[in-house]
Amino acid sequence: MIVKKQKTVCVVCGKEKSGIPIREDFVIRLIRKLKGIFKLSTGNRLVVCNEHIEEAKKRRERFEKGLLTYAGIGAVLGIILILINILISFDIIRLLQSLLLLILLVIVMALLSLYQYFPAMATQPAILEEAVKKVTRVTKVKVTKTKKK
Numbered sequence: 001m002i003v004k005k006q007k008t009v010c011v012v013c014g015k016e017k018s019g020i021p022i023r024e025d026f027v028i029r030l031i032r033k034l035k036g037i038f039k040l041s042t043g044n045r046l047v048v049c050n051e052h053i054e055e056a057k058k059r060r061e062r063f064e065k066g067l068l069t070y071a072g073i074g075a076v077l078g079i080i081l082i083l084i085n086i087l088i089s090f091d092i093i094r095l096l097q098s099l100l101l102l103i104l105l106v107i108v109m110a111l112l113s114l115y116q117y118f119p120a121m122a123t124q125p126a127i128l129e130e131a132v133k134k135v136t137r138v139t140k141v142k143v144t145k146t147k148k149k
């Protein structure tokens with residue numbers, strides 16, 4: 001097997017440069033998988049070159065803020081729905097259903113913010129991964145609790 005030397009490409013300027021590697025999160029993995037399916041994969045390693053560290057930080061921050069804002073809007077909408085549900089008639093099944101709907105709303109809203117997605121550098125904290133882990137954990141707890149009934 002011929003091992004091709006991987007090019008390192010800056011995610012900001014797209015030029016072949018060395019720099020800080022980006023963090024592999026689920027978005028990057030998903031893009032890679034899709035590219036693999038459509039045979040578009042370049043096999044490049046993505047980095048942020050020294051010239052674009054500030055730019056990358058800014059764009060990552062913008063994305064994270066957008067993500068939190070959208071998820072927050074989803075949460076507020078979900079809570080309003082729950083309150084309406086409780087006011088109409090209180091029953092535990094409906095409450096659990098609304099809670100699942102709340103989580104779904106937050107996820108959908110978070111997905112909407114992906115249009116401005118920008119990867120984090122390996123040196124930055126992995127808030128996206130953490131958030132995904134948390135949501136998965138909460139969802140699992142909810143589902144097992146519902147199943148026990």
Ligand SMILES: [Zn+2]
Binds near residue numbers: 011
């Ligand atoms: Zn660059």
